[in-house]
Amino acid sequence: MTIVASGPPVSASAAVTDKGVGPHLRAWRERRRISQLELALRADSSARHISFIETGRSRPSEEMVLRLAEHLDVPVRERNALLLAAGYAPRFPETPLNDPALDGLRDGMERLIQGYEPYPALVVDAGYTVVAANRGIAMLLEGVPEKLMTPAPNAMRLTLHPEGLAPRIRNLREWRGHLLAQMERDIALQRSDRLRALYEEVSAYPVPADAPGDAPEEPVPYFALPMRIEHEGRILSFVSSISTFNTPMDVTVAELAIETFLPADAATTKYLHTLLG
Numbered sequence: 657m658t659i660v661a662s663g664p665p666v667s668a669s670a671a672v673t674d675k676g677v678g679p680h681l682r683a684w685r686e687r688r689r690i691s692q693l694e695l696a697l698r699a700d701s702s703a704r705h706i707s708f709i710e711t712g713r714s715r716p717s718e719e720m721v722l723r724l725a726e727h728l729d730v731p732v733r734e735r736n737a738l739l740l741a742a743g744y745a746p747r748f749p750e751t752p753l754n755d756p757a758l759d760g761l762r763d764g765m766e767r768l769i770q771g772y773e774p775y776p777a778l779v780v781d782a783g784y785t786v787v788a789a790n791r792g793i794a795m796l797l798e799g800v801p802e803k804l805m806t807p808a809p810n811a812m813r814l815t816l817h818p819e820g821l822a823p824r825i826r827n828l829r830e831w832r833g834h835l836l837a838q839m840e841r842d843i844a845l846q847r848s849d850r851l852r853a854l855y856e857e858v859s860a861y862p863v864p865a866d867a868p869g870d871a872p873e874e875p876v877p878y879f880a881l882p883m884r885i886e887h888e889g890r891i892l893s894f895v896s897s898i899s900t901f902n903t904p905m906d907v908t909v910a911e912l913a914i915e916t917f918l919p920a921d922a923a924t925t926k927y928l929h930t931l932l933g
Contacts, residue, residue, distance in 0.1 A: 675712070677721060677742035682710040684728045687844070698727040718744045731845060732910035733782075750907035753787060761909065762788075772916055774932030776894065782842070782911035783850055784811045791932055792917065796821065796885065811915075812839065816858045826884040826891055829863065834881055882920040890927055893920035 685695055692710075693703040701720070708714035709724075716724070721742050725735045736746035751757055769777040769790040776792030786793075786809045797805075801819050814820045816832055825831055839855045842848075880895040894917035904910035919925040 675741075677716065677738055678710045678712045680738055680741055681716075681721075681724055681728075684725075684730055684734075685710075688728050690728070695724065695727060699723050716742060718742070718747075722747065732904055733846075733907045736907065748905060748907050748910075751909075753781075753908055758908070765912075765914065768914065769916075774928040775919060776917040777914065778811065779912060779914050780811050781908075781913075782846060782848070783854065784813075785809070786811055786814075787912070792928065795932065796887065798887075810854065812854060812858050816861050818861055821885060822861070822863075824886040826886060827882070830881065831883050832863065880920075883917070890923075892924045892927065894918060894924065895920050 685692070690698075691703075692706045695701075696703045696706045699706075699720070700723075705714060706724075709716045709720075718739065721738050721744065722735065725738055730738065732748050733750075736748055739746055753762070765779050765788055769779065769788060772792070773790050774792055776790065776796055778789035778793045779787050781787055797814065800814060800821065804814055804817055804820055812835060815825075815835060816822050822828055822832075836855070836859055839851070839858075843851050843855060882893040882895050884891055884893050886892075897916050897918065899914045899916070901909050901912065919928060
């Protein structure tokens with residue numbers, strides 16, 4: 657199961673304003689809970705210079721904007737926005753995922769998630785649109801209506817929609833809380849209108865009063881919060897792991913995430929190997 661999706665940019669935040677780059681850098685510093693002095697030490701500068709930049713008394717060089725953004729762990733898309741606010745051209749391209757220049761990347765991701773089979777794995781963009789998935793994910797999505805799969809499936813919508821996986825998730829309330837908290841963290845980081853709209857949509861999905869509880873029938877010493885989901889009368893347990901690319905130089909690549917689902921118990925492992933092995 658492979659999908660290559662290209663949608664609108666996830667974020668247009670930190671747009672160019674009359675205030676310049678200073679307020680944006682200060683907002684990122686405060687979000688990271690770093691003092692001007694600490695940032696200055698990290699960036700080989702001075703607290704006085706950082707203060708002058710934030711108040712607009714000093715215009716930072718392009719190199720300084722990028723250096724501060726790196727030490728503040730600013731997302732790649734937002735680094736472009738900071739450069740624009742400072743009066744410089746964006747540094748990082750945003751290559752469409754279906755561009756031939758990313759053929760190697762797409763092939764590598766395909767090989768990676770296929771090699772993870774029979775366990776589920778998928779690739780999503782910053783808006784949780786699924787861009788690639790393996791047979792393990794296709795197995796979990798069996799029975800999901802086509803309207804949730806087109807034009808581009810969204811991982812959060814597929815999981816939490818009343819006609820999606822939600823009715824089969826045996827610890828729905830707990831898993832839903834985990835996903836919504838994850839989205840809240842991403843919104844705080846990206847400040848994306850599209851992501852905020854998605855959050856408002858999925859958080860408004862009704863949760864039945866008799867939704868499955870959080871506790872398994874038989875206590876299991878899970879090492880992380882599992883997703884416990886029913887498939888053909890069996891309860892499968894998974895814990896998820898999310899990977900991103902190291903030091904990306906392209907906005908599209910920076911916003912991709914590979915999520916893998918590891919069986920949380922021996923019964924799930926055996927079942928997947930029997931079914932898909």
